[in-house]
Amino acid sequence: MGAEGHADGTVGKALDVLDMVAGFGRPVRFSDLLVEADYPKATLYRLLQTLTHQGMLTLDPDTGTYALGVRLVRLAHAAWAQSSLAPIARPYLDELARKTGETIHLAQMDQGQVLYVDKRNAARPVEMFAQAGKVGPAYCTGVGKAMLAYLPPEALEAALARQSFHRHTPHTLASREALLAELEAIRKRGHAWDAEEHEAGIICCAVPILSRSGRVMGALSVTSTTARTTLEALGAQAPMVKDIAAKIAAEAESWRFPEQV
Amino acid sequence: MGAEGHADGTVGKALDVLDMVAGFGRPVRFSDLLVEADYPKATLYRLLQTLTHQGMLTLDPDTGTYALGVRLVRLAHAAWAQSSLAPIARPYLDELARKTGETIHLAQMDQGQVLYVDKRNAARPVEMFAQAGKVGPAYCTGVGKAMLAYLPPEALEAALARQSFHRHTPHTLASREALLAELEAIRKRGHAWDAEEHEAGIICCAVPILSRSGRVMGALSVTSTTARTTLEALGAQAPMVKDIAAKIAAEAESWRFPEQV
DNA sequence: AGACTAAGTTTCAAATAGTGAAACCAAACG
DNA sequence: CGTTTGGTTTCACTATTTGAAACTTAGTCT
Structure with missing residues (x-):
């Protein structure tokens, strides 16, 4: 078909x-x-x-x-406000952007692809609609891998089936096997790297945003370039990013229950 | 039913x-x-x-x-980028906001209601998704009336059928007849007023954005408060607003044909 | 002009997909 | 432990969707 x-x-x-x-x-x-x-x-x-x-x-x-x-x-306005993490995460993204001085991405999973719901660009000011709403591949981005790594088996399987592996750079993990191994490593490490796997010269460190019950709600990443920094240096920020991810998760969960009147 | x-x-x-x-x-x-x-x-x-x-x-x-x-x-991102006037109008809105120092609204018609697709708030910076996507009534807002006034008969009829007239303020035109008369006046005048019809103290001057063939594409308005200015003073800006509306229309039309490869 | 071609719209019997009353299941409650 | 509340499933009935083909326009070519 x-x-x-x-x-x-x-x-x-x-x-x-x-x-x-x-x-x-x-x-x-x-x-x-x-x-x-x-x-x-x-x-x-x-x-x-x-x-x-x-x-x-x-x-x-x-x-x-x-x-x-x-x-x-109109529908999207409601979707963005009520279902995405973006409105809740907004102040945290600001904080993270300020502290790191790097580009910040907030993403969620959509049909096996990464959907960026918010972004802070170190350089220029916020431009929501134009920036958010973009989609990208899951298997070769930091946020994508961070989310894949914590998906339950069936969901992971469904997501994998939707990946169309393509070698964007020499570092891209362009096979199911390589990716699965990497996901395992991510779970051990607690955060995901993007070691120039999507675009040459672009690296990032990403962490998942998990609900209390362990469900993947989204992912958060700090992106930079090889010209400016190294994976190791980015990694040093991981604890802080993870901390902020936890805060977002906590607030998202409590916020989800204005408990019907 | x-x-x-x-x-x-x-x-x-x-x-x-x-x-x-x-x-x-x-x-x-x-x-x-x-x-x-x-x-x-x-x-x-x-x-x-x-x-x-x-x-x-x-x-x-x-x-x-x-x-x-x-x-x-994701869909909305595409919708906003490809179908709304917003991306095209963006620089013009900036210009208008700068020149007038007032709040600017860009709206389109959606199922008989006004949908704001972009906004410049004199005070605070752009916050797209949070601002755009809002809906409002057509019969008692400047942009709404500006669009209604130039709708073809059947479309107008359909839109009217969807209005639920409600007297928001003492100035609201809360009947079909009053509204029709006003629409006639708008056509004569070339632009619409909002004389505190939706919210007390809020006034605006709105013009339709029309395609070359006369189709209503949207509307553009300059909003202020009775505390700051008067309808007359706002009216003085009408020619400029109209001019910008025309520019947006022209660009939107030429832009719509990247003529398939 | 008249004969072709391309693009969009309509028809209609056959088949599929959607319907919804009612039965069922599982927690939460008293 | 019987009952209620909230959610899921069944299944015979039917309305909606389907799509090949016929039909309109509106251009194009000769």
């Missing part, structure tokens, strides 16, 4: 189409989608109609192109 | 549930949703399962609560 996995029911297909439109990154015509998707013409057409009618897509009548609808922005 | 309108098909229902979860603003239990929704138990259950499986919701296994999933954040 298609590149996408198991689409359960109509809803799954509809969301799949949404992703597809999102993937293009520009308004798309019906036919653009038709070649990409492996749904028959009529089916795709109806899905698009439904989504458009629902405000998840917009059809520009002038050009006959579909784009993601603003209803998504 | 619940409070929500016409839910077409399973997809509509699923999205309806999503909205519902978003509406709670906190993680919700199955039973919370059950009383709110008028779907039978089993149906709601299945919808939740599907959405969870799809990553649009997350089920916290510890507490048995559902929250919006991070997949939405």
Whole structure:
């Protein structure tokens, strides 16, 4: 079947189409989608109609192109505020950025990929939407590996199945086996490295954010360059990063229960 | 036939549930949703399962609560970048904020409501996600009326049907008739006022952002308080605001066609 | 013009997927 | 330990979705 996995029911297909439109990154015509998707013409057409009618897509009548609808922005606002760690973690990220002077990433797992929900760039000021929301591979980023390492077996398996290993740099762990060994090491060590595995010259130290029950909620990382520092020096910060991760986890957990009125 | 309108098909229902979860603003239990929704138990259950499986919701296994999933954040990132005016308008908003020293709003229409996609607050720096994504009523805000005024008849009708008129302040136009008359005046004048119709003491001057073909793409407003200025003084800025709206429209239109490779 | 082609929209019988009342299970409660 | 509350599963019934194919437009070519 298609590149996408198991689409359960109509809803799954509809969301799949949404992703597809999102993937293009520009308004798309019906036919653009038709070649990409492996749904028959009529089916795709109806899905698009439904989504458009629902405000998840917009059809520009002038050009006959579909784009993601603003209803998504509204939903995302709520998602970001209520479900991501970002609003809670915000002050902690500030603190960490200030103390380390490096770039800070806050990420969560999304369908086997890393989703950055917040970021502090040492240099320039905060630019949320433009920065957050980006996705990256899990198997070759610090935050990705930190989360993978603490996933329960089935979830890990599901995540691994979604990785498309690719050797970004000479240091990339581009096989399932190498990655599994590394995850074991991460669990021993308590934090993950990114030793130029994704981009040359970029290194980072990442720790998972775990709930009291051990569930992976996200990950936090301090990123730098080989020009500026070394893995060892970054590692020296690990205890502090871990401490902040724990604080975020604690607050996230207590915060999750405004206990219905 | 619940409070929500016409839910077409399973997809509509699923999205309806999503909205519902978003509406709670906190993680919700199955039973919370059950009383709110008028779907039978089993149906709601299945919808939740599907959405969870799809990553649009997350089920916290510890507490048995559902929250919006991070997949939405990813989608929204794309939506914001590709479909909203925000990324294009950004530099213009900065310019306008600098020139006026007032609060600037950029909004789009979403299902008869106003959705703020970006904002410049005179005082504090940009905080995207936390600011953007908010919704407000259309009939009693400057941006809302500016957009309504230029909507084609059917769309206007649909939007009006979704307004739930409520007298927020003594100045609110809380009837269909009063609003229609005002929209006529806005078309004549070329821009909309908000004369303390939503919040006491808050006034604004808003202009629509129209495509070359006359389609409403969004609206732009300069907001202030009666303590600081008057409607007349704000009105003096209208030409400039209109000019910037035109620039945004022009750029948005040319930008929409990176013309497929 | 008229004959092709490409892009989008509609049809309709067959099949699939969704429905929901009711039964079931498992904690929490008194 | 019987009962309630909150969540999950079943299963016959049905409505929705499906998709090949026919049909419209709107361009293009000769």
